[in-house]
Amino acid sequence: MYIYALVICNCLVMVWGQQQQCLTGTMDELQSWVDHNGRLKPEGNQSSVSCSVSGLFGDGMGQQQQCLTGTMDELQSWVDHNGRLKPEAQTSSVDVSESSHPVATLRLELGQNARAPRDIKVLSMARCGLTEVPEVFSLEDANHNRLADTIEYLTLYGNKFDDLQSTSDKYDSFINASDARVLVQGMGYDIRAALWPGGLIGTRFKNLRELDLRACAITTISTGTFEGMENLEALYLSENSILNVNAKAFSGLDNLIHLDMSRNYYYDEYGNHKGLMLESLDVMDDFQNLVSLDLSFTRLSQSNLMMFNSFGKSFQRLSLCETGLTRLRNGIFKNTTLRFLDVSGNNGILSEYGVLSGLENTLEVLYAVKIGLVHLNMFEKFKRLEILNVQNNEISVFTPEVAKTLENVQILDLNNNRLTTFIDLKFSYMPRLKYLSLRKNNINMINENMTKDFKNLRYLGFAENFVICNCQTRELFEIGLNAERKATKQSRINTQYKERGNMTKFSSYHTGFTSYNDIINKRTNVSKSCEVDNDCDGKIYRDNITARYLLVDYNPSLYQCMQLVGGAYMSFSYPMGCDVSPREVDFDVTIEKSWNKLLALIIIPAILFPVLIFVYMFRKNFRYFCITVRNSALLSMINQDSVIDDSRIFNYDVFVSYCNNDRGWILDHLLPHLETNCGVSVCLHERDFQVGLSILENIVSCMDRSRSIMLIISKEFLLSQWCQFEMHLAQHRLLETRREDLILVLLEEIPRRLRPTTLHYLMLTKTYIVYPGEAGDGAKKDFWRRLGRSVTARRPDHENDSLA
Numbered sequence: 001m002y003i004y005a006l007v008i009c010n011c012l013v014m015v016w017g018q019q020q021q022c023l024t025g026t027m028d029e030l031q032s033w034v035d036h037n038g039r040l041k042p043e044g045n046q047s048s049v050s051c052s053v054s055g056l057f058g059d060g061m062g063q064q065q066q067c068l069t070g071t072m073d074e075l076q077s078w079v080d081h082n083g084r085l086k087p088e089a090q091t092s093s094v095d096v097s098e099s100s101h102p103v104a105t106l107r108l109e110l111g112q113n114a115r116a117p118r119d120i121k122v123l124s125m126a127r128c129g130l131t132e133v134p135e136v137f138s139l140e141d142a143n144h145n146r147l148a149d150t151i152e153y154l155t156l157y158g159n160k161f162d163d164l165q166s167t168s169d170k171y172d173s174f175i176n177a178s179d180a181r182v183l184v185q186g187m188g189y190d191i192r193a194a195l196w197p198g199g200l201i202g203t204r205f206k207n208l209r210e211l212d213l214r215a216c217a218i219t220t221i222s223t224g225t226f227e228g229m230e231n232l233e234a235l236y237l238s239e240n241s242i243l244n245v246n247a248k249a250f251s252g253l254d255n256l257i258h259l260d261m262s263r264n265y266y267y268d269e270y271g272n273h274k275g276l277m278l279e280s281l282d283v284m285d286d287f288q289n290l291v292s293l294d295l296s297f298t299r300l301s302q303s304n305l306m307m308f309n310s311f312g313k314s315f316q317r318l319s320l321c322e323t324g325l326t327r328l329r330n331g332i333f334k335n336t337t338l339r340f341l342d343v344s345g346n347n348g349i350l351s352e353y354g355v356l357s358g359l360e361n362t363l364e365v366l367y368a369v370k371i372g373l374v375h376l377n378m379f380e381k382f383k384r385l386e387i388l389n390v391q392n393n394e395i396s397v398f399t400p401e402v403a404k405t406l407e408n409v410q411i412l413d414l415n416n417n418r419l420t421t422f423i424d425l426k427f428s429y430m431p432r433l434k435y436l437s438l439r440k441n442n443i444n445m446i447n448e449n450m451t452k453d454f455k456n457l458r459y460l461g462f463a464e465n466f467v468i469c470n471c472q473t474r475e476l477f478e479i480g481l482n483a484e485r486k487a488t489k490q491s492r493i494n495t496q497y498k499e500r501g502n503m504t505k506f507s508s509y510h511t512g513f514t515s516y517n518d519i520i521n522k523r524t525n526v527s528k529s530c531e532v533d534n535d536c537d538g539k540i541y542r543d544n545i546t547a548r549y550l551l552v553d554y555n556p557s558l559y560q561c562m563q564l565v566g567g568a569y570m571s572f573s574y575p576m577g578c579d580v581s582p583r584e585v586d587f588d589v590t591i592e593k594s595w596n597k598l599l600a601l602i603i604i605p606a607i608l609f610p611v612l613i614f615v616y617m618f619r620k621n622f623r624y625f626c627i628t629v630r631n632s633a634l635l636s637m638i639n640q641d642s643v644i645d646d647s648r649i650f651n652y653d654v655f656v657s658y659c660n661n662d663r664g665w666i667l668d669h670l671l672p673h674l675e676t677n678c679g680v681s682v683c684l685h686e687r688d689f690q691v692g693l694s695i696l697e698n699i700v701s702c703m704d705r706s707r708s709i710m711l712i713i714s715k716e717f718l719l720s721q722w723c724q725f726e727m728h729l730a731q732h733r734l735l736e737t738r739r740e741d742l743i744l745v746l747l748e749e750i751p752r753r754l755r756p757t758t759l760h761y762l763m764l765t766k767t768y769i770v771y772p773g774e775a776g777d778g779a780k781k782d783f784w785r786r787l788g789r790s791v792t793a794r795r796p797d798h799e800n801d802s803l804a
Helices: 002-017 087-092 102-112 302-310 400-405 448-453 471-486 512-521 526-532 587-617 619-637 660-677 695-704 715-719 721-737 757-765 777-792 797-803
Strands: 093-095 122-124 153-155 164-175 181-194 210-212 234-236 258-260 292-294 317-319 340-342 365-367 387-389 411-413 435-437 459-461 560-562 569-571 652-657 706-713 742-746 768-770
Touching (some): 087 093, 093 102, 387 512, 411 512, 448 471, 471 526, 652 660, 652 721, 652 777, 695 706, 695 721, 706 715, 706 721, 715 721, 721 757, 742 757, 742 777, 768 777
Parallel strands (some): 093 122, 234 258, 292 317, 317 340, 365 387, 387 411, 411 435, 435 459, 706 742, 742 768
Antiparallel strands (some): 164 181, 560 569
16 A cells, blocks of 8 residues: 555656656666666676776775875865865955856956055966966065066866877887886887976066966877976876976976876777876976875876986885786885885786885885785885775785784775685784774674784674574674663774874875775764664673674675574574573563464464465475576575676585595596596595684685586485585575586485485576496597586687587
């Protein structure tokens, strides 16, 4: 009834409250993949990529995370991201932005200034459609002062400075074996002089401190552009298409502190993304006082790295986020005092062990997201490090020896890596660690040592790990709930270092603490989730809990564990705590629930008995129907975040599950045909399980690292408890990840009466193959051919081609 009432109300609103549309309707009425506001509809989300201007890396909680150095407007109090003057700057400003005749409008504004004379310190000529900088800086204000002598802040945001003039032949330069710079003709780019600087050339700006040239379609920075700006502190060249930088492009900028060349995209006529081209390797030698450099999203090549040789001890802040660099040489930053560094999005950039050598006593914040890291050993002895963001890597090892040296780390983000269950303490060796995120790792079992290791944390992220239910899962949940009820307010995480010397906003600003404090502020309360979810057990069994962390990523659907018996998923709050005794159980409630269950067991069969008889009579038809419905329902409930895409790298082609009695057939027949004849990488428990891990952890880990799973079924296999568990777990994991990579091999015919439910279901829904046994060589040859083709067909196309 409620649904019908809602439909009627909506129809009335459409008739009375909306305007009549045209016959052809709107775009979103034609499309099933995008709505009227440009957002992807649910139908278009299955195989789509949606870009967002808010950042680069997802943090796994519905937000996106930008590069460490942020954007220009986050640093400034006088201009915003779109080039508009902020209220704080308008008292001593002239704003002719968006004017179709900016020069005439500027003259008029200066004339009106005579009525109430004031020094003009801020000038905005943003978005005026200019093709070059006009010659207006010799104009005088009411006090007869030239603009070039008074302005301190100038923005030309959003104009179209795209006029170029070629002045010489094509050259390239490199360092030869004797360390001499060599120019080589004909290497593929022009040294150009740009016409866009116009009024900047030959003008001396006595007090200009900051110049905003963002989004001006600049492609070339030529010699002499900034020669009259000896007091310039900040230069913003982001959101352009800068390709060529002449040898003396930055001459005159002796006091420059901050240079922003981020988000420069240049595409040639074929649509190829071109990298930054420097006429000279010494192009930045004039930056003796440079503190901050932002190159985020600007394509760089390995030859550009020589520019860092020019930076000295004053250099403290650098972003190489998404620059396309694949490698940095050892000790490249040893002559600097870098405090804040972002190398995210550049696969392999820290592959050399000594890249960061020399920064052990200066580096405070490091973003190394999605760069292919496999361990954290290179960060040993980084005693000043406060934030280490290494999410979306392949990290599987984090040793206590490294942890002990990271004595000042407050935030450690290990989201979406390959860490597994651990026994040895490591995070508790980091005395100042407050925020730890282990979301989306391969932790399958929570043990007592792990909860001890988290004891001193304030905030913990643990969602989306494939965890087996035990009392420690309840313990982890209960600690978060208890800390939440006792906490008076959420404390912010701030730097513990005082600014040294005469520091500025350019040397100290970064988004690290702000981003993680935002995550903390937006966290979901566990207690509120328990109030909404009536099945969530919000009772605390332990009064002596000493740990105090809050769960920063809590969601009942993401904090799920699997029961070892039955394979059902349940919330972390469901298992009993490790210290629960029978006296702590409310028996009245338990007895009442038992009576309700008994009553249901009596009434429900009586009602359903006729239906069950009917179903039994037509059981064969219903069996296939139920299997189909169950399979569809399970697939519809799977979280899409668990889907494994085609780019996933696997360690093995196939994981083989078999019983010990069939070991001879595996070693004498299966392995030679698959590994020798077909070049297939096979994972066997007796050969490939990791020593020291539990059997369950090894099974889950090997299944996840194998492209497909092969079950060798025999009567002895069905008598083994571990084999049946592996069969059940294989089915469960493949459903969870939406994979169809299960291969059934029957060594003998299995009668229906001997088949467990799981096997019978698999044989009804999967195509299986039976070993011919005593049959002739032709049948066996056909069997091995079909089996090999089934395994190799699951590889990506390029791997199959190589096998062929």
